[in-house]
Amino acid sequence: MSGTRTVAMAAGLLMLTQLASRILGFLRESLMANFYGKTGVTDAYQTAFILPDLIYWLLVGGVLSSAFIPVFSEYIHKGKEEEGWRVASSFINLILLLLSVLVIIALIFTPHFIRLQVPGFTAENQALTVLLTRIILIQPLLLALSGITMGILNSYKIFWPSALGTVLYNASVIVFGVILARPDDPESISGFAIGVVVGALLNFVVQIPALRRQGLRYYPIIDWRHPGVRKIAVLAVPIILSYSLNQIQVVVNSNLGSHLIEGSLTAVWYSYRLYQLPVGIFALAIAVAVFPTLNEHATLNKWKEFVLTSSLAVRMVIFITLPISVGMIVLRYPLIRVLFEHGAFTPVDTFATAIPLLYFAVGISAQSVIQILPRMFYALQDTWTPVIIGIISMLANVAFMFLLVKPLQSGGLAFATSLAALLNMILLLYLLRKRLKSIDGWRMLTTTLKTLLASGVMGIAVWFGGQWLTSLVGVGKFASVFVLLVGTFIGALIFAGITKIMGMEEFDQTLGLFQKRFKRG
Numbered sequence: 001m002s003g004t005r006t007v008a009m010a011a012g013l014l015m016l017t018q019l020a021s022r023i024l025g026f027l028r029e030s031l032m033a034n035f036y037g038k039t040g041v042t043d044a045y046q047t048a049f050i051l052p053d054l055i056y057w058l059l060v061g062g063v064l065s066s067a068f069i070p071v072f073s074e075y076i077h078k079g080k081e082e083e084g085w086r087v088a089s090s091f092i093n094l095i096l097l098l099l100s101v102l103v104i105i106a107l108i109f110t111p112h113f114i115r116l117q118v119p120g121f122t123a124e125n126q127a128l129t130v131l132l133t134r135i136i137l138i139q140p141l142l143l144a145l146s147g148i149t150m151g152i153l154n155s156y157k158i159f160w161p162s163a164l165g166t167v168l169y170n171a172s173v174i175v176f177g178v179i180l181a182r183p184d185d186p187e188s189i190s191g192f193a194i195g196v197v198v199g200a201l202l203n204f205v206v207q208i209p210a211l212r213r214q215g216l217r218y219y220p221i222i223d224w225r226h227p228g229v230r231k232i233a234v235l236a237v238p239i240i241l242s243y244s245l246n247q248i249q250v251v252v253n254s255n256l257g258s259h260l261i262e263g264s265l266t267a268v269w270y271s272y273r274l275y276q277l278p279v280g281i282f283a284l285a286i287a288v289a290v291f292p293t294l295n296e297h298a299t300l301n302k303w304k305e306f307v308l309t310s311s312l313a314v315r316m317v318i319f320i321t322l323p324i325s326v327g328m329i330v331l332r333y334p335l336i337r338v339l340f341e342h343g344a345f346t347p348v349d350t351f352a353t354a355i356p357l358l359y360f361a362v363g364i365s366a367q368s369v370i371q372i373l374p375r376m377f378y379a380l381q382d383t384w385t386p387v388i389i390g391i392i393s394m395l396a397n398v399a400f401m402f403l404l405v406k407p408l409q410s411g412g413l414a415f416a417t418s419l420a421a422l423l424n425m426i427l428l429l430y431l432l433r434k435r436l437k438s439i440d441g442w443r444m445l446t447t448t449l450k451t452l453l454a455s456g457v458m459g460i461a462v463w464f465g466g467q468w469l470t471s472l473v474g475v476g477k478f479a480s481v482f483v484l485l486v487g488t489f490i491g492a493l494i495f496a497g498i499t500k501i502m503g504m505e506e507f508d509q510t511l512g513l514f515q516k517r518f519k520r521g
Helices: 003-035 040-045 050-077 081-117 123-136 139-155 160-180 188-203 210-211 227-259 263-298 305-328 330-340 347-361 366-369 371-378 384-408 410-436 441-473 477-501 507-521
Strands: none
Touching: 003 040, 003 160, 003 188, 003 263, 040 123, 040 188, 040 263, 040 371, 050 081, 050 123, 050 139, 050 227, 050 263, 050 347, 050 371, 081 123, 081 227, 123 188, 139 160, 139 188, 139 210, 139 263, 139 371, 139 441, 160 188, 160 210, 160 305, 227 263, 227 410, 263 305, 263 330, 263 347, 263 366, 263 371, 263 410, 305 330, 305 347, 305 366, 305 371, 305 441, 305 477, 330 347, 330 384, 330 441, 330 477, 371 384, 371 410, 384 410, 410 441, 410 507, 441 477
16 A cells, blocks of 8 residues: 555656646747748657657667666665666766767768658758757767656655656757747747757756665666676677667658658648647656566565556556547647637638547557556566567557558547557557456456447537537637537536446545545646
8 A cells, every 4th residue: 555655646746847847848839830830841850859859769768668677676776786876877878979970970961861861851951850860869878867766766656756847848959949930030940959958968957866865876887797687688788779660650750751742741740749648747757657566576576466456557548548539539629719810820720730639649548558557567677578569559650651641631540649659559568468367357347348338429419519509609719718628627527426426446545546646746
């Protein structure tokens, strides 16, 4: 029970800070839409993240959760803290060295990469993409420092510094973007890129005091022979392979999107941001909060607790995200109008963005669940299984994109992602069941069916109510705010009432999670 309360409190904190971060993120996107609309300029900005993100996720992002955190946590839980810090120092030094080499190479070959990535862009938009990419390429080094720091603190079950860092990151992007924005000058969008770099630096700096309080120990060494370093390397190999191959779908997505009408990649990106909203606020928060506990259970061979903790996390994620998925589908038009439709972003752009959002929303719950399932394998120090499943899902995603982009255009790119996430989730659940003998599957299935029933009833009621309200108040900005707020409120009441009547334990658990968090606040 103590472990469950710890997870719940951590998840509640992460949810609140993720919510604040996502609100700032949408303010950033909204301001960008106001200044530059849905154009080739915004397409260039979104594309500029692909190469820096590739470098970061190749060496740092996946390796942290799958290899570094489990190994470092093992040293902590076994009372070998000093040795753990030596392993961490070797890992940090090695990663920064490799990152520096890759960033220098990327800066030199950026124009060649961009021409390969988006051949459908005009020469002007390709040149702008090169400029923005070279600015953002500084980010991976800073994100590596903040990511490693976050991993160390999470191993001690300290979450708030990295959570605060994400808020400062988005705030920095907004400040620099607004200060430097000039709608008549496409290159002024570089202000948002500069904000990204400064935000990454702030994300690292804000975590340093907490790290020092934990007794920061840094050694200028790269000990190749240390068993801990070798273990991280062995666990990291499949993740590096996975993220390398995973970029194929990113390349295909942007390549196909660059041949659609100008602004299509921006429409996909904005809708993807909405799709990631519940994933980031709820699913990722729960996954990050539960991961150290899963590591502890696995290290101490507490398999019953391991299964129960992971089952609770999965069921809560399903319970929270399924109604959000349905609500986002039925209220997608007022949602996009409220967030983006102003300035250079027109009603036509709203319609274009609503199409991929519809198809993305179908996969929200599946994408949310697979924030947790791979971490179960990582806690078991098995990185190959989720990697192999990820590669299979990636290949399916690419196939789906080629099949669906012609009939559905930008919607096809989004639907391919949702279908691949569903496939990924099913395969991971099947293999976890084989590995652990039991994953509390019947309770997961029961929760899913009951939640789906309640969400369906809620969705029908909200859709009819939204249509009626829209016929009364129209589709203007304030009318859309009214429809969105009333629809969300009514939907939440209907869903809560139905799940309470059905006696779903997830209702009380989720309600308790938020009540504890707000009381502590």
